[in-house]
Amino acid sequence: NTDFLVKTANTSIEYTKNASSFKFFYGYLQKDFGAASFYSTLFPNEEEHTKTNFVYLKGKQILTDNMHIESNIYYREHYDNFILDRTRPSFYENFHTTYVKGADIYFFKDNESFIWNAGINIDRSKIKSSTLGEHKRDHYSLSTESHWNKNDNIFFQINARWDSFEGFSDAFAGSFGISSLLSKNCRFRAGVESSFRIPSFTELYYRSPANTGNENLDKEKNNGIELGAEYFRKNFNSSINIFYRKGEDIIDWVKNEEGAPWRSENIKEIDFRGVELKIKKKFHSSGKVFYPDNVKFYYSYLE
Numbered sequence: 001n002t003d004f005l006v007k008t009a010n011t012s013i014e015y016t017k018n019a020s021s022f023k024f025f026y027g028y029l030q031k032d033f034g035a036a037s038f039y040s041t042l043f044p045n046e047e048e049h050t051k052t053n054f055v056y057l058k059g060k061q062i063l064t065d066n067m068h069i070e071s072n073i074y075y076r077e078h079y080d081n082f083i084l085d086r087t088r089p090s091f092y093e094n095f096h097t098t099y100v101k102g103a104d105i106y107f108f109k110d111n112e113s114f115i116w117n118a119g120i121n122i123d124r125s126k127i128k129s130s131t132l133g134e135h136k137r138d139h140y141s142l143s144t145e146s147h148w149n150k151n152d153n154i155f156f157q158i159n160a161r162w163d164s165f166e167g168f169s170d171a172f173a174g175s176f177g178i179s180s181l182l183s184k185n186c187r188f189r190a191g192v193e194s195s196f197r198i199p200s201f202t203e204l205y206y207r208s209p210a211n212t213g214n215e216n217l218d219k220e221k222n223n224g225i226e227l228g229a230e231y232f233r234k235n236f237n238s239s240i241n242i243f244y245r246k247g248e249d250i251i252d253w254v255k256n257e258e259g260a261p262w263r264s265e266n267i268k269e270i271d272f273r274g275v276e277l278k279i280k281k282k283f284h285s286s287g288k289v290f291y292p293d294n295v296k297f298y299y300s301y302l303e
Helices: 201-205
Strands: 004-017 020-036 045-064 067-083 093-110 114-129 133-150 154-165 171-183 186-197 220-233 236-254 262-282 294-302
Touching: 114 201, 133 201
Parallel strands: none
Antiparallel strands: 004 020, 020 045, 045 067, 067 093, 093 114, 114 133, 133 154, 154 171, 171 186, 186 220, 220 236, 236 262, 262 294
16 A cells, blocks of 8 residues: 555746846646555545645846845745555545645845845635635745855854734744854854744544544744764864743644544643764775775764
């Protein structure tokens, strides 16, 4: 039950004249596949058929040597036919069609040591489903981001955004990072970030013998910090990252007893902490037979 058939087609047209450029793109994707135990181990003979149409028009206008504007208009239509048990199609089958349309515009300014952009996005998501019903969600966002170098040794990055989703309270997110070259062979970096995710239509409204959505879900929130260092010289590179993330109202599928359907819930608090280590050594293997070009070692720990 892992058979699949995938068909794709796409085309694009680009046009440039003086300080203006445009690009049109259209893409089509069709997938028919057996989804063996992908959504639930209770029903291993699942089957799915999807079709996607995606189209966008992108424009770019150069204002000066270091300023330009980019804008996009896009539309995506996705059709999904899901069969819970392919040996008994009439037992449980559902149909979903989702639509996303939107537009955005961004202003960019950059020079040798400073890059800045700001933009606005507007979009609407809709779903028509045999199991989820019909729903729509309007979304508006404002964002800004900056990068700048100081003496080519210290690099700063900061971004912030505001989002308004229909049916949820406004959300703010952002991050700040710094990277410093301590010596010609060593770099230190640190960063903090805040992010969020609103529940999907599936997590809110889905109903099946194996899964149950929850219309009372709240958006999930994350706050994190990361510290890292990198040491490099000719033919040798190593790095270490230490991170901590505090999650609140994380959305996951849970169940309280064996045999019960999975239900989407907000997990009140989940803390993630861990470390990542990478080491790479290159060798001069030219002209030698069965001699390693490089050796890599990776280690990660997550609690």
